[in-house]
Amino acid sequence: MTTRTIRLGVQVQPQHADYATIRAAVQELEQLGVDILFNWDHFFPLTGEPDGLHFEAWTELASWAELTSRVEFGTLVNCNSYRNADLQADMARTIDHISAGATGTGRFIFGTGSGWFERDYDEYGFEFGTAGQRLDALAEALPRIEQRWAKLNPAPTRTIPVLIGGGGEKKTLRIVAQHADIWHSFAAPDVLERKLAILAEHGAAVGRDVSEIEISNELRGRAEADADALLAHGVTLFTLGITGPDYDFSEVKRWLAWRDAQNG
Template sequence: MTSAATRPVRIGVQIAPQHSSYAEIRDTLATLEELGVDIAFNWDHFFPLSGDPEGLHFEGWSMLAAWAEQTTSIQFGPLVTCNTYRNPDLLADMARTVDHISAKNGAEGRLVFGIGSGWFERDYDEYGYEFGTVGQRLDALAEALPRIESRWSKLNPAPTRKIPVLIGGGGEKKTLRIVATHADIWHSFADTETLERKLGILRAHCEAIGRDFDEIEISTGTNARTGAGGDGDVASREAQLALGATLFTLGITGPGLDTAPVADLLAWRDEVNAR
């Protein structure tokens, strides 16, 4: 297992599956792979999260299967899939299948299995899922992850490797305890001060169950500003890097998916990794 001390900085880009044609999304993914982005993400919702609520939108897991076939080197996954939209055993099988699709030229699969408890009420209401409470959804996530892990051990063929589990969310009592138990990667959109506090709580959860905190990769949202003085800029990224964050993800959305800012992030990544 890679430790925090030896883990390289990686750059992710989340392509929001909204307000764009699929052709635009496909071409953007090709550009990101060509540029050398480490991970491409989409999300698992059924309607736009910003802009026109009735705008263009595509389903995430169908898209991930296409991404698996389209690409050859970039890792990819949902940021994040909603646990309660699908039976956990089915979700495990979907992930295993997509991961196999992505295995090319004798290499292992490239899926990063991002998962969370869900929050967008419109998805639930319009697709007929029970929304419940935050606590109920988190309890369901805690119950689902052992089922997903168990199903991966039973499938034939088995996953190409241990599929990395990314858990998104910052709840300190339940979510971070689930992260300590199950996650290879923890993702949040916290500012630097909040991240520092939550990392302390995550470390305590790890200690309580005997988990090595350094086994968990720390992932955070970022943007591409290059000036000083705001979250997401170089100064903020450096501060979060010092706290242990190594995966930095930029979100882009249509209309007009703009990949221009990605170059600055990749240049920063390469500079940090060369130190």
């Protein structure tokens, strides 16, 4: 059994709601006691009306840095394709500082991935390419991001945690083994067991102890028995997506109670 504290992250999906509603949801969720707040990095809704209300991720996160004082926060996940790697690093460092407040330590988590939603690419003028090309670009970007963090003045307030999303066994998990502090997937418990074994192989190949990596998974549509099984396989960060226009906190409260029971 892991010695990590069980954490709950809530993804406040920035769709179908005005920003006043999103702002109120963020503040309410921090008050309820969630550990991490996430959004997503898309330009259009993923469910419901395709051209419904929607907001951009990074500018929203700068707002959250000021709106909150305790929770960690980030994107689940940033799309590497949309921004130059060094710019991403600088944006992350800046939000890290904005969120530091009186403690002097930032709360930003750099969640990232290779991208997948083709409409975002087509309508905003980015080259979609292939999944392999997008993963190769992510693998090239992460060392640049880490190098830029080391050069920036002022430096980040802490070593910014890197969360990588995705379950590809050949490329994604190797990138996770090399760079991630947190690995996020939607894998079911039996699939997760196999993927963790592959992650360990990649870790051995790159000289990384993958037990350092926190394992994250999604709760939406799952029961407590599913969460228990994921926990038994090493998941300690559980995420729950909620969507506008009316953010429903009932499932959040249910999973907060489960988290608290696990943590004793």
